[in-house]
Amino acid sequence: MEDQNLEKFFLNGILVDASVKESNIKENELDALIKTLKEKGITFLDLRTLHDILSEPETGSNGSVEIIKNYEGDTSASKPADWTVYFNDRFNRIKNILMTKDSGLMSLSNAKLLSMGSEVKVIAMISNVSISPIKKFMILDIEDNVTSYRALSSIINQDVLQDQIVIIKGKKSKDAIFITEITFPDIQMKDNNQPDIPDAYVLFLSDVHVGSKLFAREPLEKFLKWINGEVEEYSNIAKLVKFIVITGDLVDGIGVYPDQEKELAITDLKKQYEELCTMLARIPKHIKLIISQGNHDATHIAEPQPRVDAFFGDSLYKLENAIFLSNPYQINLIINNHKTNLIGYHGFSIPYYADTIAKYNKMDPDDIEAIMKLHLRSRHLAPTHGSTQVVPLARDYLVIDETPDIYATGHIHKTLVSKYKDTLLINASCWQYQTSYQKKYGQIPDVAKIPVVNLRTKEAQILDFLGEKVQISRKGIKT
Numbered sequence: 001m002e003d004q005n006l007e008k009f010f011l012n013g014i015l016v017d018a019s020v021k022e023s024n025i026k027e028n029e030l031d032a033l034i035k036t037l038k039e040k041g042i043t044f045l046d047l048r049t050l051h052d053i054l055s056e057p058e059t060g061s062n063g064s065v066e067i068i069k070n071y072e073g074d075t076s077a078s079k080p081a082d083w084t085v086y087f088n089d090r091f092n093r094i095k096n097i098l099m100t101k102d103s104g105l106m107s108l109s110n111a112k113l114l115s116m117g118s119e120v121k122v123i124a125m126i127s128n129v130s131i132s133p134i135k136k137f138m139i140l141d142i143e144d145n146v147t148s149y150r151a152l153s154s155i156i157n158q159d160v161l162q163d164q165i166v167i168i169k170g171k172k173s174k175d176a177i178f179i180t181e182i183t184f185p186d187i188q189m190k191d192n193n194q195p196d197i198p199d200a201y202v203l204f205l206s207d208v209h210v211g212s213k214l215f216a217r218e219p220l221e222k223f224l225k226w227i228n229g230e231v232e233e234y235s236n237i238a239k240l241v242k243f244i245v246i247t248g249d250l251v252d253g254i255g256v257y258p259d260q261e262k263e264l265a266i267t268d269l270k271k272q273y274e275e276l277c278t279m280l281a282r283i284p285k286h287i288k289l290i291i292s293q294g295n296h297d298a299t300h301i302a303e304p305q306p307r308v309d310a311f312f313g314d315s316l317y318k319l320e321n322a323i324f325l326s327n328p329y330q331i332n333l334i335i336n337n338h339k340t341n342l343i344g345y346h347g348f349s350i351p352y353y354a355d356t357i358a359k360y361n362k363m364d365p366d367d368i369e370a371i372m373k374l375h376l377r378s379r380h381l382a383p384t385h386g387s388t389q390v391v392p393l394a395r396d397y398l399v400i401d402e403t404p405d406i407y408a409t410g411h412i413h414k415t416l417v418s419k420y421k422d423t424l425l426i427n428a429s430c431w432q433y434q435t436s437y438q439k440k441y442g443q444i445p446d447v448a449k450i451p452v453v454n455l456r457t458k459e460a461q462i463l464d465f466l467g468e469k470v471q472i473s474r475k476g477i478k479t
Helices: 005-012 025-041 047-054 082-100 107-111 217-227 269-280 352-355 365-378 436-440
Strands: 064-070 117-132 138-143 148-152 165-172 177-183 201-203 241-248 288-292 323-324 329-335 340-343 406-409 416-420 425-429 447-454 460-464 469-475
Touching: 082 165, 107 117, 107 148, 107 406, 117 148, 117 241, 177 365, 217 269, 241 329, 241 340, 329 425, 352 365, 365 406, 365 425, 416 447, 416 460, 425 447
Parallel strands: 148 177, 201 241, 241 288, 288 323, 340 406, 406 425
Antiparallel strands: 064 329, 117 138, 117 165, 138 148, 165 177, 201 447, 329 340, 416 425, 447 460, 460 469
């Protein structure tokens, strides 16, 4: 940046970070940028702020993004009081969802005062799930903001989980509720009408793992040529892509699993992101890149995770068509004023349920689909405390407040396209061949597959970039 431009910022009361001085801000952008900074009350311009302002999209046929929920980095001391506030926020928000599903609900305190045999209908959090020694009853310890109690069911349901918030209906006994029905908060059925918009596509990538010796460079190179119209197969889709969603593990990171350094081609974290940026910079600029992070990225592992660290990932913030979000997030993809609601989550909690619910331990597409449905039915991305590490904030960012049109995850290195109550379920493939860590646990990755969704029809398919030609893959598609 030229000295006279730096002076112009200074004269307008704006200090400029050293990282911005290398940016090539065009002369015709300078006055508009200063005006925007002053309107927003920003007096210090760093690279991330510059990127956010220059990449603000205009609504139109090329697509834009509206942010609904995004963690901006508020902190917590993780003291007992913080955990109380955190769980009360989760309870109250899901309680409000459940109150729209039924009437005649009572507090747990009032239910305990009823006479034996009375009908009971309460909203409660399940604090513990156990099976009676004779294996005839499921025993639920339940609680709300005020008190606790016990509930019994003759039906043993593996999808009833600790820390879920549900409606429990039943009959009062002396010291428990005998359950007749459990109602989950669950998502709503989405409107299936096709909007009056042109065909427009969103692609889903995840777990790129740039920096690994096992990085699938050739298939990704094929994808980059395809998205630029240099590959004939399905070029009709490539030219209509408006959004690319990348749900975490952008790079392989450093020291993430034992002996990882033996499998690293790039041992500098900053250079891993620079290599990734070189690739993403080849994607046409009219396509919005929606980028969030995972457990391998330069951010803390506890969820919600803030955006990629601006020091290690500074090269990425020079991508003008990229939008950086937290993990998880919720946004609207907009084409000609039509909004498609999307939840993006890396998916770190998914293996927990495969490990603790026996019927899901194969971790095939059926199991991934079932666990993603479990998230949606619970209205939470990690309903059991301990299924992922969390930051006890005043707001629980993992609560699903609004029913999405698309729920997209990654992390598992598998590919899934399915549907639940007309919400599309997408688990994106990886771009890394089998690591020694995966081999130890018998995990076979599904490499270089891209789920593709038409935003007009909500039809989904999977493009396979692993072979000689780009082709449609049926593996992982659930009808």
